[in-house]
Structure formats: C-alpha cells, structure tokens
Amino acid sequence: MSDIYKSVPVLPSEITPKSLYFNRRDFLKAAGLITGGAVLAACAPTGGSAASADPATVAAYAGKKDELGDPLNSYDDITNYNNYYEFSTAKDAVAPLSKNFKPHPWSVEVSGLVSNPKTYAIEDLVKMFPQEDRIYRLRCVEAWSMVIPWQGFPLASLLKEVQPTSDAKYVHFTTLMDTTQFPAEADTSSYPWPYHEGLRLDEAMNDLAILATGLYGSPLPAQDGAPIRLVVPWKYGFKGIKAIVKIELVADQPNTFWQDINAHEYGFYANVNPNVPHPRWLQSAERRIGELGMRPTLMFNGYGDKVASLYQGMDLKQSY
Ligand SMILES: Nc1nc2c(c(=O)[nH]1)N[C@H]1C(S)=C(S)[C@@H](COP(=O)(O)O)O[C@H]1N2
Numbered sequence: 570m571s572d573i574y575k576s577v578p579v580l581p582s583e584i585t586p587k588s589l590y591f592n593r594r595d596f597l598k599a600a601g602l603i604t605g606g607a608v609l610a611a612c613a614p615t616g617g618s619a620a621s622a623d624p625a626t627v628a629a630y631a632g633k634k635d636e637l638g639d640p641l642n643s644y645d646d647i648t649n650y651n652n653y654y655e656f657s658t659a660k661d662a663v664a665p666l667s668k669n670f671k672p673h674p675w676s677v678e679v680s681g682l683v684s685n686p687k688t689y690a691i692e693d694l695v696k697m698f699p700q701e702d703r704i705y706r707l708r709c710v711e712a713w714s715m716v717i718p719w720q721g722f723p724l725a726s727l728l729k730e731v732q733p734t735s736d737a738k739y740v741h742f743t744t745l746m747d748t749t750q751f752p753a754e755a756d757t758s759s760y761p762w763p764y765h766e767g768l769r770l771d772e773a774m775n776d777l778a779i780l781a782t783g784l785y786g787s788p789l790p791a792q793d794g795a796p797i798r799l800v801v802p803w804k805y806g807f808k809g810i811k812a813i814v815k816i817e818l819v820a821d822q823p824n825t826f827w828q829d830i831n832a833h834e835y836g837f838y839a840n841v842n843p844n845v846p847h848p849r850w851l852q853s854a855e856r857r858i859g860e861l862g863m864r865p866t867l868m869f870n871g872y873g874d875k876v877a878s879l880y881q882g883m884d885l886k887q888s889y
C-alpha cells in the first residue's frame with residue numbers, strides 16, 4: 570500500500586445526513602417531482618434512475634419479506650441512497666450522476682489460476698445461468714441497512730465453469746476503470762482506483778454469494794452496480810463490488826480498495842460482527858433505511874447458519 574492514501578478521509582459517512590435526505594425526499598414528493606414507493610411511472614423524473622424499471626414488475630414485489638420477516642426497502646430507496654465513490658461520495662448524488670452510464674456492451678474476464686480462462690459477454694452470463702431471486706439484507710459498515718430483492722446467479726456457478734486449479738485460493742474482483750464514465754477515477758492520488766475486492770475461494774463458493782444482474786425484477790440500475798456486481802450478504806456492504814470487469818483466481822490474499830486506504834479500519838474479511846466496534850461507527854446496531862429507531866445488528870448479518878463454519882478456528886475479532 571502506498572502512503573499517499575493514509576491521509577485520505579475515509580467513508581465520510583452521511584455526507585447528506587439522513588434527516589436532510591428524507592426531508593428533501595418528502596419535499597420533492599410533496600412537490601410532485603418524484604413518486605413514492607413501488608408506483609413508479611416508467612418516465613418518472615427520479616433523477617433518471619428509474620427509467621428502466623417496469624412499474625408492474627416492481628409492484629409484483631409488494632408485500633414480500635426476507636426470511637426473518639423484514640419487509641423490502643422500496644425501489645426508490647434502493648436506487649437513490651447509494652455508495653458509489655466512482656460517481657460521488659454523496660449518496661443521493663449517485664443516481665443523477667450515473668444516468669448516462671453505459672452497461673452495454675460489457676464483458677467480464679475470468680482468468681488467473683483456472684483451467685478454462687474466458688471472457689464472457691454479459692448477455693451470455695445472463696443466458697448461461699438461471700437468474701434466481703434472492704432477498705438479502707445489506708448492512709453497510711456505516712451502520713445503515715436495507716432489504717433488497719436481487720436477481721442473479723451463484724458466483725460458484727461461474728467459478729465451476731472456469732475450473733480453478735489447485736493453487737487457486739482467493740478470488741480478486743476489479744471494477745471498470747474508465748474516466749470518461751467515472752470522472753472520480755481521474756484522481757488516483759486520493760483513491761486507489763479501480764475499486765477492487767476479494768474473497769477466499771471457499772467463501773466465493775458459498776451458495777449465498779451471488780453475482781447480481783437485477784433488482785426488483787428489473788435490470789440492475791447503474792447506481793447499484795450495472796450490469797453485474799457482487800453480493801455477499803454476511804459481509805459489510807463495501808465487499809459488494811459494483812460494475813465488475815475482471816474476476817481473477819489467485820494464490821495469495823489480494824489487497825482490497827478499503828484496506829489499501831486504511832487497513833486499520835477495513836479488514837479483508839469484513840464479516841458483519843456486532844461485537845467488534847469500528848473506530849468511527851457503532852457496529853452493535855443499525856438503522857434500517859425507512860425506519861426511525863435502531864435495530865440490533867446480527868452476527869454475520871443473520872446468515873451465520875450458512876457461513877459460520879467457514880471461519881471455524883479463526884479469531885473473528887481479527888476478521889474485521
Ligand atoms: N465499485 C464500487 N463498488 C462499491 C462501492 C463503490 O464505491 N464502488 N461502494 C460499496 C459500499 S460501501 C456499499 S455499502 C455498497 C452499496 O450498494 P448499493 O448502493 O447498491 O446499496 O456498494 C459497495 N460497492
């Protein structure tokens with residue numbers, strides 16, 4: 570890691586404080602500038618973010634819940650409250666700034682320690698693997714969370730296609746580097762672009778880990794990582810890298826974007842853990858976007874029955 574990143578202010582949480590964000594949304598709603606909840610008109614001026622969602626498809630998710638009984642966050646919240654530093658560090662600025670992002674044509678290179686390296690066109694990935702519905706909680710390290718109905722396919726399905734060799738121990742993911750589409754990437758002195766992330770191979774093979782290509786039954790909006798992003802619901806949200814162009818199988822634990830910025834605050838594993846406080850944010854509780862109070866944060870974000878065995882014998886305090 571280069572020293573230049575150490576001085577960077579990290580994750581300036583809540584640049585738009587939630588109270589302001591929601592007051593502004595209420596104001597815009599009252600002024601008739603945006604529509605609420607699931608009843609999005611296809612051309613509603615929601616900052617351009619909802620243009621591709623068919624309102625009937627979105628409405629079909631009304632009343633759905635996750636396996637803990639938590640209701641879904643609205644399409645509107647999921648597509649207007651985003652962390653995506655390639656566009657902006659302000660959550661409500663991402664949707665309007667990503668309006669002209671081009672998720673097609675797009676290909677994903679899968680390479681490194683594999684028997685069958687291959688570059689896949691995004692259309693082929695969507696055709697090759699049945700797109701499954703997965704309702705997952707997303708818990709950001711900044712102590713907010715959402716419930717999101719994703720469509721996608723298990724990362725394991727793709728890894729099985731390329732056949733990792735016996736030397737492959739980790740998976741390294743990279744976001745598109747394109748300063749014409751992501752103006753913030755021009756400033757490489759502030760952030761170690763492109764965004765990059767990693768998983769241990771056995772984590773990547775876990776059935777909960779998916780590559781998402783849609784949400785609410787509609788194509789993945791630019792602000793949520795179109796055309797393809799990682800979702801690993803038992804880990805903090807920053808592990809869910811957006812706009813992936815490369816997946817490389819490697820022997821050694823790869824660096825991650827946030828580790829490169831501040832390894833003391835952002836670990837490689839980053840499993841959701843209410844018992845390990847973060848230097849700047851509460852981790853024992855979280856605010857579900859759309860709710861007023863806090864709710865307790867669950868170990869592994871509530872997915873421990875499916876993933877805790879991956880970490881047997883590991884000091885989970887170190888895993889942060
Ligand atoms: N390429 C890229 N991926 C990213 C980020 C980012 O800034 N750039 N932010 C991460 C963070 S901190 C979170 S919480 C989630 C947010 O996903 P969402 O906006 O779809 O809710 O995306 C993650 N993936």
Ligand SMILES: [Mo]
Nearest residue numbers: 709710806807
């Ligand atoms: Mo995050």
